[in-house]
Amino acid sequence: MDFESNVEEKFEKSRLGYTEVPGNPELREEIAKLYDLRKNSKPTSKRSAGKMKLEILDSTFSVIKLSPTETVPSWATNCDVFSITRTDEELSIVCPSECLSTNGELKEVENDWKCIKVEGILDFGLTGILASLANPLAENKISIFAISTFNTDYLLVKNHSIEKAKSVLENAGHTFI
Numbered sequence: 001m002d003f004e005s006n007v008e009e010k011f012e013k014s015r016l017g018y019t020e021v022p023g024n025p026e027l028r029e030e031i032a033k034l035y036d037l038r039k040n041s042k043p044t045s046k047r048s049a050g051k052m053k054l055e056i057l058d059s060t061f062s063v064i065k066l067s068p069t070e071t072v073p074s075w076a077t078n079c080d081v082f083s084i085t086r087t088d089e090e091l092s093i094v095c096p097s098e099c100l101s102t103n104g105e106l107k108e109v110e111n112d113w114k115c116i117k118v119e120g121i122l123d124f125g126l127t128g129i130l131a132s133l134a135n136p137l138a139e140n141k142i143s144i145f146a147i148s149t150f151n152t153d154y155l156l157v158k159n160h161s162i163e164k165a166k167s168v169l170e171n172a173g174h175t176f177i
Helices: 003-010 028-036 129-139 159-171
Strands: 011-014 017-020 053-066 083-086 091-096 108-118 144-148 153-158
Touching: 053 159, 108 129, 108 159, 129 144, 129 153, 129 159, 153 159
Parallel strands: none
Antiparallel strands: 011 017, 053 091, 053 108, 083 091, 108 153, 144 153
């Protein structure tokens, strides 16, 4: 049986890579190595994410949805950390809650998120970074909102779940600074 067939038998393709088929007791380390699959090649652990250093940012964040044709509000860019994404369906803004406009114009807002930052600059060749964080959180029923930048990744976790998320990620081998 070749490597790729073996993987397809034991794992299911998902949005974040390959995940275990329910009932298959494969080790988490083996799963992480399989994110760098290439046809007829072996996984290269040198290119996989490995264990990450993480930091929980002090601010509480909000996720805001506006009309796709709306102008980016000035308050959205008056923060140290923010993310703005425009698609044909929406304008999404993620920023510290204290930066939000208080004039009542916002109709679709999700508040009370804490932000976990992956420390350091991540090479574009690394694979499985989000999966190494998202999978253990998903297994523990902790939902996330992910943001990627040129340098690194951020995970937003609801404030009521942040301590559990920290514990889960530490148990998965990641460290917090």
